[in-house]
Structure formats: structure tokens, C-alpha cells
Amino acid sequence: MKSPDKHRKIIRAATKVFAKKGFFNARISDIAKEAKVADGTIYLYFNNKFDILLSVFEQEIGKLIDQVNLLLEKEENPKVKLEIFITNHLEEMKKNRYLAEVIHIELRQTSKLIREYRKNTFNEYLAIIAAIIEQGQEAGVFQKEIKADIAKQIIFGALDEISRCWHIGNDCPYTTEEVRLQIISLFQAGLLTPSA
Amino acid sequence: MKSPDKHRKIIRAATKVFAKKGFFNARISDIAKEAKVADGTIYLYFNNKFDILLSVFEQEIGKLIDQVNLLLEKEENPKVKLEIFITNHLEEMKKNRYLAEVIHIELRQTSKLIREYRKNTFNEYLAIIAAIIEQGQEAGVFQKEIKADIAKQIIFGALDEISRCWHIGNDCPYTTEEVRLQIISLFQAGLLTPSA
Amino acid sequence: MKSPDKHRKIIRAATKVFAKKGFFNARISDIAKEAKVADGTIYLYFNNKFDILLSVFEQEIGKLIDQVNLLLEKEENPKVKLEIFITNHLEEMKKNRYLAEVIHIELRQTSKLIREYRKNTFNEYLAIIAAIIEQGQEAGVFQKEIKADIAKQIIFGALDEISRCWHIGNDCPYTTEEVRLQIISLFQAGLLTPSA
Amino acid sequence: MKSPDKHRKIIRAATKVFAKKGFFNARISDIAKEAKVADGTIYLYFNNKFDILLSVFEQEIGKLIDQVNLLLEKEENPKVKLEIFITNHLEEMKKNRYLAEVIHIELRQTSKLIREYRKNTFNEYLAIIAAIIEQGQEAGVFQKEIKADIAKQIIFGALDEISRCWHIGNDCPYTTEEVRLQIISLFQAGLLTPSA
DNA sequence: GATGAATGAGCGTTCATTCAT
DNA sequence: GATGAATGAACGCTCATTCAT
Numbered sequence: 001m002k003s004p005d006k007h008r009k010i011i012r013a014a015t016k017v018f019a020k021k022g023f024f025n026a027r028i029s030d031i032a033k034e035a036k037v038a039d040g041t042i043y044l045y046f047n048n049k050f051d052i053l054l055s056v057f058e059q060e061i062g063k064l065i066d067q068v069n070l071l072l073e074k075e076e077n078p079k080v081k082l083e084i085f086i087t088n089h090l091e092e093m094k095k096n097r098y099l100a101e102v103i104h105i106e107l108r109q110t111s112k113l114i115r116e117y118r119k120n121t122f123n124e125y126l127a128i129i130a131a132i133i134e135q136g137q138e139a140g141v142f143q144k145e146i147k148a149d150i151a152k153q154i155i156f157g158a159l160d161e162i163s164r165c166w167h168i169g170n171d172c173p174y175t176t177e178e179v180r181l182q183i184i185s186l187f188q189a190g191l192l193t194p195s196a
Numbered sequence: 197m198k199s200p201d202k203h204r205k206i207i208r209a210a211t212k213v214f215a216k217k218g219f220f221n222a223r224i225s226d227i228a229k230e231a232k233v234a235d236g237t238i239y240l241y242f243n244n245k246f247d248i249l250l251s252v253f254e255q256e257i258g259k260l261i262d263q264v265n266l267l268l269e270k271e272e273n274p275k276v277k278l279e280i281f282i283t284n285h286l287e288e289m290k291k292n293r294y295l296a297e298v299i300h301i302e303l304r305q306t307s308k309l310i311r312e313y314r315k316n317t318f319n320e321y322l323a324i325i326a327a328i329i330e331q332g333q334e335a336g337v338f339q340k341e342i343k344a345d346i347a348k349q350i351i352f353g354a355l356d357e358i359s360r361c362w363h364i365g366n367d368c369p370y371t372t373e374e375v376r377l378q379i380i381s382l383f384q385a386g387l388l389t390p391s392a
Numbered sequence: 393m394k395s396p397d398k399h400r401k402i403i404r405a406a407t408k409v410f411a412k413k414g415f416f417n418a419r420i421s422d423i424a425k426e427a428k429v430a431d432g433t434i435y436l437y438f439n440n441k442f443d444i445l446l447s448v449f450e451q452e453i454g455k456l457i458d459q460v461n462l463l464l465e466k467e468e469n470p471k472v473k474l475e476i477f478i479t480n481h482l483e484e485m486k487k488n489r490y491l492a493e494v495i496h497i498e499l500r501q502t503s504k505l506i507r508e509y510r511k512n513t514f515n516e517y518l519a520i521i522a523a524i525i526e527q528g529q530e531a532g533v534f535q536k537e538i539k540a541d542i543a544k545q546i547i548f549g550a551l552d553e554i555s556r557c558w559h560i561g562n563d564c565p566y567t568t569e570e571v572r573l574q575i576i577s578l579f580q581a582g583l584l585t586p587s588a
Numbered sequence: 589m590k591s592p593d594k595h596r597k598i599i600r601a602a603t604k605v606f607a608k609k610g611f612f613n614a615r616i617s618d619i620a621k622e623a624k625v626a627d628g629t630i631y632l633y634f635n636n637k638f639d640i641l642l643s644v645f646e647q648e649i650g651k652l653i654d655q656v657n658l659l660l661e662k663e664e665n666p667k668v669k670l671e672i673f674i675t676n677h678l679e680e681m682k683k684n685r686y687l688a689e690v691i692h693i694e695l696r697q698t699s700k701l702i703r704e705y706r707k708n709t710f711n712e713y714l715a716i717i718a719a720i721i722e723q724g725q726e727a728g729v730f731q732k733e734i735k736a737d738i739a740k741q742i743i744f745g746a747l748d749e750i751s752r753c754w755h756i757g758n759d760c761p762y763t764t765e766e767v768r769l770q771i772i773s774l775f776q777a778g779l780l781t782p783s784a
Numbered sequence: 785g786a787t788g789a790a791t792g793a794g795c796g797t798t799c800a801t802t803c804a805t
Numbered sequence: 806g807a808t809g810a811a812t813g814a815a816c817g818c819t820c821a822t823t824c825a826t
Binding site for chain 2: 024105107108145147150151155156158159161162164172174178183185
């Protein structure tokens, strides 16, 4: 039977290679070499190159979901929960350069397949934000006019742009902490001064 | 003399083809056919495929910059200016599907060249947001703690995620107006209820 | 493991195709078809088209060197040795039409790469002539005023022009034997009549 | 009417470009630029790229023929005439690098057209050598056993190899004078010592 | 006659995928 | 199951040649 170990090895290798070169510039043989298997072996575990990309997402974003859910389940306060989500996402992106790049680059490769895929695992991740917001609205701490489904996109977009900026080069010399405070400040208190 | 008209025709064709297929899946001959010129003609106007991509950006984002600057120059109030920027960006993205997709997809093709390029015209566009925020801070309407350079990324990321969502499919059934209000509300007033 | 057999098949096919069409007019797919392999297979064995040309030389001229050395080692008399070299070269060129054409045509494709290459295997072949001459000079049978390094070029040039003439068409209706005698006569006894 | 001046300018430019890059690597636009005419203009004077090559030969070798005939007509002694031919060829090749390279490289581009062409002007040049030898045989200074048609090839081949060697690089540090003496010595007196 | 922009056929090379071992 | 040599379709780009001006 196909070894789950080898499956994992290939996923890990692919994550690294896709992050380094982007999906289109990555070669199956790059992944095979990184995973220390033969090119042909990859096709015992995946249908095609694109299928590897999907699996990388499934795997990596699944891990993100589990991780943040674990952190959130101990907390009740929606305001704090949102902070936890934001902080965790930023920290993970800062730490896991590969995942970050895969999200930035590959999430945008317009493709029917990706589009359909996004309705699955990735949207589950975004749904966490929406759930927090809805809970906050029910608790009366978040404004009721905010639509959770729009807000989740806005917040994810903001977080994602920051993490891309980090991985591009020298224009974003801000620390996680600094950015975290700015984002939380912007989204929770807004731009306007209290008197305005 | 090489006709500027043909240059424009190719740019327009490329914008369309890149938007439809993505940079890597777009074929030079697709662009040539769309522009109704011979394949070789494209190389009279551009050095290579990537150069076309850069030119599409330069051209299209340049237009965006000019347009929004025109709208902004009549206005003094920073709060309104930010609304204008946000509204204009959303409207343009909703209207100009090709530009939107090119930004979503191609801006993320990890590539030294794009990265370098982004420091030019594209960053000029983002700098408009930063300038508005700084002006607002000087005028005392925006919180002084906000760092304009971080905020510009956050705001752009939010806007861009929304426009991507629009072009992906059926998950984002919100109108421009609705989204505009949500974004302005989130960024200006924040999530928290006044009493919180 | 890449089969040495296939390597040889491609070399042989390339020799034939280069001879027939010349390097620049030869198509990779011509070689592939002649070798009965796929186009891509060629690139498992060679880096690029030019590399094939170099390998054809290395291979074919290496064989020439081995062959003539084998013939020469049984002989001591420098005068006879020179005759052996000349005779062997002429016979090989007459017999191996492909090698002859490859030498004629491709050796002259002005190119840095070929030029550098010629300092290796090909010059080894020419060095055999020089060695014979030097040995003859030491033995007192060849004139001491002759510079072996110049003479080797002169002799090779003469032989090569003859073999080219053979392969061009109908202007050179001479037999190997006839030409052999003329060349040996010219180089050994000279043009002048004894009384002159 | 087509200007003969422009025709000459293009020939001269082509000689230079072919010599520098070789026929196949030379671009029509290189020649056009060198000749300071438009690409299309070349096609008013020549049928195609290959036709330019033929014309370069016709022109350049024609000049060689005229020049050497001029030198020869003042001389009667066949031995001296052969020396004059050899010396003139070597000097011209040393001086006119472009012509030399065109002969080396382009004369060998196997091609029906070139082959046919060689029966014309180029063979006229070689025929001069044959004529000298025949005249020498009649005068009793050259050996009667030598076949002039073979000898002309041998002598040209030797001269041509020397000139190629000069233009290749650093392996041929011999002066025209040195080489001239060696060639004349080899062809006139032979290799063998008088006692041998 | 002169121009040079336009053409488009053509080729070297790549690489996802297959399959014999 | 694992391998990696073999495949061949596909594409970016070049450049000799044409032709409208």
C-alpha cells in the first residue's frame, strides 16, 4: 500500500518548492529531488501537478485551522478571539515562509480548480473569522451593521497583504507586534479620532 | 515608425488574455490573435512575454493613478478623500474586470522582476493612500498612532481581497455600495460598538 | 541508467545528418528521427545542439587517432610512417563520407567553441604528423629546416582539400591510390626535377 | 536604376559581417546596418541571403584573380611564378582577414549552390596554379609525373589551412615570411634530405 | 528607388506524464 | 511499490522576406 510517510514527504517538498519558485516555475523533478523520490513516484500519490498544489493547501491550511481552533476554544471574549486569530495568522505567516508564499502566489493562480477548491478548506479558515464576528455581534461588542461575510474577506485581505509585504523585501520593516497592534487598532477602533 | 496605436492594441489584448488565462497559461499567440497582429509583431514592441506583463501594469495602474488623483484634487477633507479612494478603487475593479484580475493574479507571481517593478508605479498608487492618512493625521481627524505605511497595505489588501472575491464566483453577492459602506465603516469607525 | 547504446545511436545519426545538411541546416528532429528516438531524448544525452557537434568530433576523431596510432606503432621508418598517415587519412575520408563532410564543413563553422575544442582532440590528431616529422628529422631522413608545426598544418590542409574535392562532385575523378602517390611525391620529393 | 555604389556598399558590408559571424549567424539586418541601408533595400540588389554570399565570393575572389594575374604576367620562370602565387595568397589572407574568413568558413557550407558556384570563379583561381605547374612541366623544371589538377588542390589546401590557422588564435605564431619559406621548401624540394 | 514595420513559418528546448523494468 | 529513461506536444522567440507608403 502507498506509504502515508511518502505522501507527507512529497507534500512537504512541494510546499517548499512551490514557495520558492511558484507553481508554474516549479518542476515535478524539483519536487521529486527535494522529496528524495523518483519523478514517477509522485504520480503514485497524486494525479498531476495541480493535484499536488491542492493537496499542499488542504494539508497546510488544515493545520492552520486546527491550530487556531485550539487557541480559540479556551477563550470566550470575541474581541480577544479576533485578536488571537489575527495574531496567530501573522505569526504563522512570519514563521512559515513557505505557507505564506504558497497562499500569496498560488491562491491567485486563477483556475477553475482552485476556485472550486477555495470553497472547501480555505473557506473554512475564513469562516472562523466570520463566526467570531457574529458571536461578537450577538454579545453586543461588535457593531450589528457589519456583515460578517464581508468583514472576513476584508480582514483576511489585510492580513495577507501584510504577509506578502514581509516576504517581498525591504519595504516592510515592521515587526509582528507592531503590525498586530496597527491591524487590531484599525479594525477595532477605526481610523477616526474619538472627537471626530 | 512603430505605431503607438499598435502598442496600445497589444497592451489591451494582453490585459484581456492575462486576465482570462493568467500569465503562465497565456500564449504569445493568444495575445497576437486577440490584438490581430502577427506573433512576431509583438516583439517589435516588447522584449519578451514578461515585458508585456510589466507594460500592462505600467499602463493600467498609471491610468488608475491619474483617475483617482483627478477625483482627489477637488477635495480637502481627508475622511472624504479616503472614501473617494476606496470607492473609486472598488468601482474600477468591479467595472474593469481585466485590470482587477491582472492585479490579483499577476501581482503575486513571485518574481524578482515584479518585485522590483512594484517599487515603481504600483507603489505610487499605494502612496496615495498613505498621503491621505498623513494629511488626516496632521488635520487631527485620524489617529496619530496609525502608521500610514502599514495602513496603506492593510487598506489595499482589504480592497483587493474584495475585488478578487467578486471575480471568483458566487460567494460574494454584495454590491459595490454595500461593500463600500462596510469597508469605510470598518476602517473609519472600527468594529467595536461605542459603548464597548 | 542512460544507455551508452543510445548515446552512440544519436552520435551516429547526428554525424549522418550533419554531413548531409550541415550543422545549421540540420534539425534536432532530423537527428532524432534518424536515431529513432524522441526529440527530447537527445537532451538526456547532450546539453544542446552544439554539444552534439562537439561529441561527434570527439568520438569520430578519437577513432581516427586510435586507428592510425595502431598502424603506426608497428613501423619505425619515418618516411613510411608519413606514408601510412597520409594513406590512412585518405582512405578513411574516402570510405567514411560522413566523417569527411563533418570535418570539412563543421570544422570551419567559425565559433569560439569549436576553436577551443580544436585545441583538444583534433590537435592531438595533427600532433601525430608533427611527431613523425620530428622523428624523421632526428633520424636524418627529413630536412632539419622544416618546422614540424607548420608542416603538420600544410599536410593536413592538403589532405583535407583533397577529401573535400572528392565529396563535392565530379571535378576530382582521381583514385585514392593516384592521389596518395601525388601527395607523397609532392611532400617527399618536391616539385622540382632533380636537375633543376 | 539601381545604384552600383549601393551594390558595392552591401557587398562590402556583407563580407565584413559574414567574416565576423559566419553565414548562418549573420543577420540580414546586420548587413543592412553595416551598409547603412534599410533591410528591404538589400532585396532590391540581391535575391536572397544566399545570393549575397555568392556575390561576396564573385567580387572578392575576382579581385584576387586580377591581382595575382597582374603580378604573374611580368614573370616567366614557373618556379618563381609559383612562389609569387603562394606569397601573394598568404599575404592577402594575412592582410584581408574578412576574405580569409569568408573562404574558410563559407566555402565549406555544403550546399548545392556553393558547389555549383565553385566551378566558376573560384575554380578560375585554382586554375592559375594548375597553369603554372603545367607551364613548369613543359619547361622541364617541374616533374612530369605531377598531375596539375591534383597539385592545385593540394597547394590550395595547404595555403588555406595556414590562413585558417592564423585566424583562429594563438597556435600559429609564424610570420608570413616563415610560412612562405616552409611551403615553398616543402612543395619545391620536398621533405627528404638530398642524401635520402 | 528606398524604407522599415509587419509577417508567420520554423526551430531549439522544456517538462509533465508514462511505462518497461 | 518504486524507478527514471523515454516521450512528444507545446511554446517563446527569431529572422528572412514582403509590401504599403
